[in-house]
Amino acid sequence: LEQVYVGRHLLTAEVLGPFCRSLKVVIIVDRAVRDLYGTKLAQQLGGELLTVASGETAKTKDTVEQLLEAFFKMGLGRDTMLIALGGGVTTDLVGFVASIYMRGLPLILIPTTLLAMVDAAIGGKTAINTSFGKNLIGTIYPPSAIFADLETLKTLPEKEWLNGLAEILKIGLVQDADLCWLAQQDRKDSELISKAIQAKIDVVEQDIREQGIRHILNFGHTIGHGLESMSNYLLAHGEAVAMGSLVEAHLSWQLGYLTENSFLQIKKWYECFSLQLPSNYDRHRFFQAMLHDKKKSKGELRFVLIDQIGHAVPFEGAFCRTVSLQELEPSLVWMESVYG
Amino acid sequence: LEQVYVGRHLLTAEVLGPFCRSLKVVIIVDRAVRDLYGTKLAQQLGGELLTVASGETAKTKDTVEQLLEAFFKMGLGRDTMLIALGGGVTTDLVGFVASIYMRGLPLILIPTTLLAMVDAAIGGKTAINTSFGKNLIGTIYPPSAIFADLETLKTLPEKEWLNGLAEILKIGLVQDADLCWLAQQDRKDSELISKAIQAKIDVVEQDIREQGIRHILNFGHTIGHGLESMSNYLLAHGEAVAMGSLVEAHLSWQLGYLTENSFLQIKKWYECFSLQLPSNYDRHRFFQAMLHDKKKSKGELRFVLIDQIGHAVPFEGAFCRTVSLQELEPSLVWMESVYG
Numbered sequence: 020l021e022q023v024y025v026g027r028h029l030l031t032a033e034v035l036g037p038f039c040r041s042l043k044v045v046i047i048v049d050r051a052v053r054d055l056y057g058t059k060l061a062q063q064l065g066g067e068l069l070t071v072a073s074g075e076t077a078k079t080k081d082t083v084e085q086l087l088e089a090f091f092k093m094g095l096g097r098d099t100m101l102i103a104l105g106g107g108v109t110t111d112l113v114g115f116v117a118s119i120y121m122r123g124l125p126l127i128l129i130p131t132t133l134l135a136m137v138d139a140a141i142g143g144k145t146a147i148n149t150s151f152g153k154n155l156i157g158t159i160y161p162p163s164a165i166f167a168d169l170e171t172l173k174t175l176p177e178k179e180w181l182n183g184l185a186e187i188l189k190i191g192l193v194q195d196a197d198l199c200w201l202a203q204q205d206r207k208d209s210e211l212i213s214k215a216i217q218a219k220i221d222v223v224e225q226d227i228r229e230q231g232i233r234h235i236l237n238f239g240h241t242i243g244h245g246l247e248s249m250s251n252y253l254l255a256h257g258e259a260v261a262m263g264s265l266v267e268a269h270l271s272w273q274l275g276y277l278t279e280n281s282f283l284q285i286k287k288w289y290e291c292f293s294l295q296l297p298s299n300y301d302r303h304r305f306f307q308a309m310l311h312d313k314k315k316s317k318g319e320l321r322f323v324l325i326d327q328i329g330h331a332v333p334f335e336g337a338f339c340r341t342v343s344l345q346e347l348e349p350s351l352v353w354m355e356s357v358y359g
Numbered sequence: 360l361e362q363v364y365v366g367r368h369l370l371t372a373e374v375l376g377p378f379c380r381s382l383k384v385v386i387i388v389d390r391a392v393r394d395l396y397g398t399k400l401a402q403q404l405g406g407e408l409l410t411v412a413s414g415e416t417a418k419t420k421d422t423v424e425q426l427l428e429a430f431f432k433m434g435l436g437r438d439t440m441l442i443a444l445g446g447g448v449t450t451d452l453v454g455f456v457a458s459i460y461m462r463g464l465p466l467i468l469i470p471t472t473l474l475a476m477v478d479a480a481i482g483g484k485t486a487i488n489t490s491f492g493k494n495l496i497g498t499i500y501p502p503s504a505i506f507a508d509l510e511t512l513k514t515l516p517e518k519e520w521l522n523g524l525a526e527i528l529k530i531g532l533v534q535d536a537d538l539c540w541l542a543q544q545d546r547k548d549s550e551l552i553s554k555a556i557q558a559k560i561d562v563v564e565q566d567i568r569e570q571g572i573r574h575i576l577n578f579g580h581t582i583g584h585g586l587e588s589m590s591n592y593l594l595a596h597g598e599a600v601a602m603g604s605l606v607e608a609h610l611s612w613q614l615g616y617l618t619e620n621s622f623l624q625i626k627k628w629y630e631c632f633s634l635q636l637p638s639n640y641d642r643h644r645f646f647q648a649m650l651h652d653k654k655k656s657k658g659e660l661r662f663v664l665i666d667q668i669g670h671a672v673p674f675e676g677a678f679c680r681t682v683s684l685q686e687l688e689p690s691l692v693w694m695e696s697v698y699g
Contacts, residue, residue, distance in 0.1 A: 091495070119496050149427075156459050156461075158462055158463070228463070311431070
């Protein structure tokens with residue numbers, strides 16, 4: 020698997036130069052990141068800078084085609100190091116382009132949001148969205164290296180801290196309860212961030228192609244992706260995953276895997292999110308969105324469930340199980356009544 | 360690496376069924392293959408059949424988008440076994456789609472042309488063409504299994520045998536001289552086909568991501584792809600590779616790696632091809648087409664060269680070297696004078 024470096028002041032020629040030696044360097048950023056870090060890094064590395072649109076709606080095949088066309092016009096060959104500098108949208112998108120351009124260019128990811136550091140950039144998943152759902156087109160393409168520079172979080176808006184926290188809590192719920200307790204104390208703690216990254220690496224290293232244990236990272240995402248998709252991505256990924264994790268914890272309790280006390284503890288951790296369903300929420304359309312999720316099998320919904328805080332139910336190595344609409348309903352009724 | 364099965368009468372539920380167990384089966388074919396083998400195989404396996412356009416011009420992003428859209432509308436999830444049944448266009452195209460749909464579906468390749476059996480289907484390369492050149496978008500995505508059913512070659516047109524022969528001779532020139540001599544005796548021999556497949560597997564297994572020795576399989580392809588691209592793919596891949604291999608053997612001689620006698624022997628082997636440059640050949644446009652090739656480095660042309668029949672020059676593990684336009688010119692002058 021890729022090498023991950025967590026630290027400060029990593030965006031320099033001293034640190035990154037040795038990884039790019041003798042390669043042409045192309046750095047891809049969105050506008051905001053270009054102004055904050057991109058221009059300076061391009062100067063440091065003597066690289067070219069390409070700017071893409073920002074936000075979840077930029078993660079489309081149109082943007083992919085624009086980048087591919089730019090690469091062809093620049094005459095890029097395999098002697099090019101691509102650097103994706105930015106949030107999860109940028110790392111997912113550039114990762115996908117890197118994986119399909121000439122069957123794969125060397126790639127460095129430099130996540131600049133907490134969400135990208137603890138989730139999107141780790142584990143080799145690349146993706147774009149389609150009209151049928153989120154992340155439905157993509158590849159598994161581990162980069163050469165990942166640099167999480169905690170200094171870049173200094174400019175992170177408060178809302179973005181919550182997006183990252185949602186993934187930290189999620190990995191805490193399925194893999195390492197300590198993360199949840201640490202996050203409760205200080206959610207900007209750099210040790211918390213390092214530990215969350217390591218927890219994800221620990222899971223992904225066992226199962227890069229998501230045949231078994233890696234499924235646990237989808238906790239909260241069946242509900243979460245459904246909500247995000249039906250809101251046309253107006254709902255932030257973190258809010259969607261926070262709501263999804265909470266509802267799937269509720270489901271774990273309802274199906275008899277998790278104690279009520281554990282669920283109530285989890286519910287407290289999510290109070291800082293001020294969760295709310297998207298304004299266009301409609302149960303029928305929500306089902307449709309969930310049914311296009313990758314995790315479904317033969318048209319059925321599958322869920323990762325937890326049997327204690329920090330542990331997912333193994334289900335004989337599948338790490339997920341089919342849940343009928345009937346079994347799911349009480350948790351949806353609860354979600355609609357509390358957050359509708 | 361993938362498992363490869365070479366034999367006869369493999370397109371049955373008995374042989375293929377165990378590989379598809381509990382998965383939904385979707386078989387992708389072009390029209391000709393549908394009528395010859397597709398409909399029957401779909402019945403055998405209880406699978407759905409999707410038909411794509413045939414020929415190199417179908418290997419485009421438009422076809423990819425049509426397939427992806429069809430998959431979404433069919434509601435395909437990861438519990439789907441895709442089967443690509445057909446020539447190299449079908450296996451390259453379906454391989455690419457399989458690699459990017461939901462980050463990878465299980466895939467079986469059933470090449471039905473000699474060219475696809477000995478080359479396209481072996482080694483995990485997937486690709487589509489772009490207006491900038493051939494195979495410039497693609498992934499490395501080894502299938503679950505490959506079945507080369509020699510019975511399907513019974514319906515193969517004579518011209519297609521030559522396309523396959525070009526790749527067999529190529530791998531012979533860089534890896535196993537026996538293949539060239541065997542092909543000279545009987546180019547439809549099933550042992551020859553098995554040995555050619557094995558020779559390619561031997562190379563690819565050492566270097567799946569094409570960092571070193573796998574480059575030798577590009578022998579003949581720098582020239583070949585350039586010709587093919589500038590002819591707008593009117594030139595068959597086999598003819599292009601045959602011409603490319605011959606010219607690159609000439610270049611190997613001109614640069615002092617190969618003896619004249621070896622070159623003259625090689626030239627004899629290619630007489631059965633009735634080689635001819637494409638009617639729109641123009642050296643300037645040919646250069647432009649070559650310069651968009653993936654194998655170039657920093658705008659320079661790189662070539663695999665041979666120092667004897669059956670052996671590529673290692674060049675310290677790089678297995679290719681830069682050749683200046685000046686060094687290349689005598690071989691182009693020769694090509695233009697003999698085949699123009």
